[in-house]
Amino acid sequence: MTSAAFVGYGTIVRKETVRIVRIWTQTILPSVISQTLYFAIFGGIVGARIGHMGGSSYTAFLVPGLVMMSAITNAFSNVASSFFGAKFQRSIEEILVSPMKPWAVLAGYVSGGLVRGVAVAAAVFLVSVAFVRPHVTHMGALIFFIFVTCLIFSLLGFLNGLLARKFDDVGLIPTFVLTPLTYLGGVFYDLNVLPPFWRAVSHANPIVYMIDGFRFGFTGTAVTSVLGSAGILVVVAGVLIVLTLALLRRGFGLKQ
Amino acid sequence: MTNALTITDVRKTYKNGTEALKGVSFGVRGGEMLALLGANGAGKTTLIGILCGLVTKTGGSAEVFGVDIDAHPEQTRSMIGVVPQEFNFNIFERVGDIVIDAAGYYGIPRSVAAPRTETILKRLGLWDKRDAVGRTLSGGMKRRLLIARALVHEPKLLLLDEPSAGVDVELRRGMWEFVVDLNAHGTTIILTTHYLEEAERLCKRVVILKRGVVVQEGEIAELVRASGAKNLEDFYLRV
Numbered sequence: 001m002t003s004a005a006f007v008g009y010g011t012i013v014r015k016e017t018v019r020i021v022r023i024w025t026q027t028i029l030p031s032v033i034s035q036t037l038y039f040a041i042f043g044g045i046v047g048a049r050i051g052h053m054g055g056s057s058y059t060a061f062l063v064p065g066l067v068m069m070s071a072i073t074n075a076f077s078n079v080a081s082s083f084f085g086a087k088f089q090r091s092i093e094e095i096l097v098s099p100m101k102p103w104a105v106l107a108g109y110v111s112g113g114l115v116r117g118v119a120v121a122a123a124v125f126l127v128s129v130a131f132v133r134p135h136v137t138h139m140g141a142l143i144f145f146i147f148v149t150c151l152i153f154s155l156l157g158f159l160n161g162l163l164a165r166k167f168d169d170v171g172l173i174p175t176f177v178l179t180p181l182t183y184l185g186g187v188f189y190d191l192n193v194l195p196p197f198w199r200a201v202s203h204a205n206p207i208v209y210m211i212d213g214f215r216f217g218f219t220g221t222a223v224t225s226v227l228g229s230a231g232i233l234v235v236v237a238g239v240l241i242v243l244t245l246a247l248l249r250r251g252f253g254l255k256q
Numbered sequence: 257m258t259n260a261l262t263i264t265d266v267r268k269t270y271k272n273g274t275e276a277l278k279g280v281s282f283g284v285r286g287g288e289m290l291a292l293l294g295a296n297g298a299g300k301t302t303l304i305g306i307l308c309g310l311v312t313k314t315g316g317s318a319e320v321f322g323v324d325i326d327a328h329p330e331q332t333r334s335m336i337g338v339v340p341q342e343f344n345f346n347i348f349e350r351v352g353d354i355v356i357d358a359a360g361y362y363g364i365p366r367s368v369a370a371p372r373t374e375t376i377l378k379r380l381g382l383w384d385k386r387d388a389v390g391r392t393l394s395g396g397m398k399r400r401l402l403i404a405r406a407l408v409h410e411p412k413l414l415l416l417d418e419p420s421a422g423v424d425v426e427l428r429r430g431m432w433e434f435v436v437d438l439n440a441h442g443t444t445i446i447l448t449t450h451y452l453e454e455a456e457r458l459c460k461r462v463v464i465l466k467r468g469v470v471v472q473e474g475e476i477a478e479l480v481r482a483s484g485a486k487n488l489e490d491f492y493l494r495v
């Protein structure tokens with residue numbers, strides 16, 4: 001990395017981080033409040049009647065899923081809204097007329113998504129401590145799966161921002177793709193409780209592997225192959241990086 | 257002396273079929289201030305967009321101080337500063353941050369950009385507004401902010417796309433004094449404007465575009481004299 005590219009990259013990361021902190025009531029707080037309600041209602045009230053799931057109390061079972069759900073939605077929406085906002089206001093032209101290399105631009109915005117995804121995940125995890133004593137079995141798995149998941153959804157958010165033509169396009173993916181896949185990705189239930197057909201269908205959902213791998217970090221047990229999941233996620237992240245960079249280099253959605 | 261800008265047979269056809277530039281060629285000498293004139297839709301903004309990387313040309317070549325814009329885009333962009341026609345900064349950001357961040361995109365660290373920003377904002381009368389967010393500025397202040405942002409990386413070639421549009425007479429005068437001073441210190445300037453009397457006063461040479469083609473190019477005084485026109489505006493209307 002040349003020093004000029006590093007300065008450009010650092011400028012975008014700093015700008016994104018300042019924005020996340022400045023409007024924390026829009027970027028951090030909503031997820032913390034909604035996940036606190038999930039812990040209180042599903043963990044505390046409903047969970048007491050459910051008993052155990054996946055070998056642990058229902059509240060403890062919920063923790064990895066809810067942390068991951070927050071990380072996914074925040075990493076995605078941070079990059080999608082910030083990048084599309086810059087496109088919409090045309091302030092992205094500040095970067096396009098500069099000598100910044102496309103990879104430095106992508107890395108800057110994606111790092112912003114990582115910062116928000118991990119920050120919100122950490123905040124939600126801290127909230128969970130008020131409801132259940134966390135037990136970490138594999139710290140390496142926790143760090144790997146949260147990082148690679150935020151990376152993938154930051155890249156998807158960037159792609160969404162790049163392809164979007166109007167603000168509605170930025171809201172469509174979270175509503176019609178992310179939320180259903182996340183809710184059906186094993187946040188609230190163990191895949192083993194599903195009938196064989198739906199269990200097989202669930203394995204086509206990429207978020208299942210992210211949540212399962214992250215949950216493995218807490219419980220030490222997984223429904224899927226953790227190493228296999230990790231490998232697939234790394235490949236997915238690699239493909240997304242190549243695809244997004246190719247579009248960015250062509251100026252897709254940015255240049256006339 | 258190397259030309260600051262050499263444009264050869266540059267063409268642009270947009271996806272909808274509009275031919276904005278139909279083979280434009282001209283040169284700009286290093287250190288000069290050139291007026292690029294033409295009616296709305298003549299292709300001035302498209303040409304500026306091509307030079308600074310916002311528009312992809314469909315033909316021809318362009319060199320900035322002898323460096324090809326396609327072969328070495330990062331190098332040529334670092335030599336260009338652009339003041340666009342429309343306000344294109346984040347209106348929710350503070351004036352000082354907009355300028356310092358712009359320097360960052362050019363690889364200039366904050367420790368260097370901060371004092372440079374202070375100097376430029378003071379020169380442009382915006383220092384008192386450094387902590388104000390962009391949307392609270394008046395039209396004239398926004399215009400000056402665009403100039404400050406374009407200058408923070410100390411470009412050798414400055415592209416001014418109608419910088420005085422919507423600016424009152426007094427502010428315009430101050431802005432032009434600043435631009436003349438920049439030019440006197442060696443910055444090559446290409447100016448597009450609809451204020452022809454200002455173009456005549458500020459620039460020695462002119463290039464006139466009409467429907468994507470260069471229809472006149474040369475020394476303003478000579479063109480006016482040879483055509484028997486009263487002034488540049490009169491000459492322009494005859495073209």
